[in-house]
Amino acid sequence: MQQAVFLIALAFVPAIGEAIYFRNKVSWQSPVPASQIVSVTQARSMGENVMWVDARSSDEFGQSHIPGAISLNEDDWNELLPQFLGQWSPDKRVIVYCSAKTCNAAGEVARRLREDAGLQDVFVLDGGWEAWQQAKK
Amino acid sequence: MKLIFLKLFGIVILTVIANVARAELKWEQTSVDLHPAIGDKQAVAHFKYENVGKTPVHFTSVHASCGCTTAQTQADQVAPGEKGEITATFNIGGRTGMQVKTVNVQTDEPDPAQANVVLTLKADIAQLLQIQPAFVYWQIGEEPKPKIIVAKANKDAGIKKLDVASATPDFTAKVGAGSSPGEFRISVQPRDTSKPVYTTLTIKSDSPAGTGNVFVASARVLPAPVTSSANTPASLPTVRRNVATPAAKGSSPSQ
Numbered sequence: 001m002q003q004a005v006f007l008i009a010l011a012f013v014p015a016i017g018e019a020i021y022f023r024n025k026v027s028w029q030s031p032v033p034a035s036q037i038v039s040v041t042q043a044r045s046m047g048e049n050v051m052w053v054d055a056r057s058s059d060e061f062g063q064s065h066i067p068g069a070i071s072l073n074e075d076d077w078n079e080l081l082p083q084f085l086g087q088w089s090p091d092k093r094v095i096v097y098c099s100a101k102t103c104n105a106a107g108e109v110a111r112r113l114r115e116d117a118g119l120q121d122v123f124v125l126d127g128g129w130e131a132w133q134q135a136k137k
Numbered sequence: 138m139k140l141i142f143l144k145l146f147g148i149v150i151l152t153v154i155a156n157v158a159r160a161e162l163k164w165e166q167t168s169v170d171l172h173p174a175i176g177d178k179q180a181v182a183h184f185k186y187e188n189v190g191k192t193p194v195h196f197t198s199v200h201a202s203c204g205c206t207t208a209q210t211q212a213d214q215v216a217p218g219e220k221g222e223i224t225a226t227f228n229i230g231g232r233t234g235m236q237v238k239t240v241n242v243q244t245d246e247p248d249p250a251q252a253n254v255v256l257t258l259k260a261d262i263a264q265l266l267q268i269q270p271a272f273v274y275w276q277i278g279e280e281p282k283p284k285i286i287v288a289k290a291n292k293d294a295g296i297k298k299l300d301v302a303s304a305t306p307d308f309t310a311k312v313g314a315g316s317s318p319g320e321f322r323i324s325v326q327p328r329d330t331s332k333p334v335y336t337t338l339t340i341k342s343d344s345p346a347g348t349g350n351v352f353v354a355s356a357r358v359l360p361a362p363v364t365s366s367a368n369t370p371a372s373l374p375t376v377r378r379n380v381a382t383p384a385a386k387g388s389s390p391s392q
Contacts, residue, residue: 056204057204057205060204073230074205074230074231074232075204075205075228075230075231076230076231077230077231077232078231078351078352078353081271081353081355082337082353082355085272085335085355085357086335086355086357089359089360090359090362091362099204104202104203105203105204108232116268116269116270116271116272117270117271117272117355118270118271118272119272
């Protein structure tokens with residue numbers, strides 16, 4: 001019994017070492033609070049009450065985007081933000097998406113819309129563009 | 138029983154030793170802190186490495202986490218004893234504050250822990266001028282009282298004066314002194330709120346920094362609210378109708 005406990009304790013040594021070494025690579029950390037994330041299903045249930053914001057690069061937006069989406073990325077923030085605000089409506093929720101679940105561009109754009117422009121009802125699409133594409137299949 | 142214990146202990150020790158012995162590509166640092174100057178367009182990080190093993194190492198993938206960052210290797214193969222670096226270039230664009238970008242590097246090293254390395258670039262981007270809020274609006278028919286945008290200059294920027302111009306004649310904008318040095322109060326007022334109008338306010342500073350001297354804010358008289366019968370999911374907060382517009386004390390539209 002003592003030996004088993006010793007072996008388990010021994011196994012913890014490299015495990016703790018890896019946890020410290022790879023502390024910045026923890027995959028489940030998300031900078032966006034859960035209350036500010038919506039799924040594709042939730043977004044679709046909102047019908048016309050949504051303004052889609054594409055936080056990907058202008059090139060990616062040019063290739064394809066969610067119908068009706070407005071391009072707003074941090075590469076060209078000062079140019080694109082006024083264009084977005086000219087179309088914004090307080091009657092609609094804003095849902096920001098970027099590419100892939102690991103991308104944090106949507107979270108950053110959503111944060112700046114809340115903090116810099118003072119908008120409410122700004123959400124991030126869970127799974128981003130890929131989730132939207134997947135849901136179409 | 139003791140023999141089994143000794144064998145298991147030996148396996149653990151040998152595994153640890155084997156992993157250490159296989160380590161070949163040694164990184165000088167895997168995280169770089171950068172402090173680009175105000176107005177810089179890019180921040181560049183150099184991640185230096187050396188092959189301390191006895192066999193060549195090949196990069197199989199070098200991939201940045203964000204489209205705003207590019208990463209370049211000097212060569213695909215690193216011979217034993219050879220040194221080199223991966224250069225990560227972060228295009229700042231309109232980003233501000235602390236930015237953390239990563240580059241995922243994969244090599245053909247047999248140890249998975251060595252073969253997958255995450256390089257981290259942290260860039261603290263100083264803002265020449267902080268504008269709060271960047272958007273003021275009025276409901277249609279609302280009394281056209283002025284609303285305040287507060288602009289706070291970076292203390293190192295040496296900004297003494299701001300000029301604000303509206304892109305359309307529907308709004309006026311006046312600049313006054315703020316409550317502390319380097320702070321400005323921009324008073325924005327629509328001439329009329331009987332119809333929806335929109336403008337971009339161009340804010341220019343006299344900063345000697347040169348680049349990045351022009352900022353924008355927006356002002357708008359919103360169209361009448363649209364009523365909609367679309368379903369509202371119970372799990373999400375309700376959209377506010379007829380949202381109260383910001384008070385004339387530099388508040389954001391959300392207040």
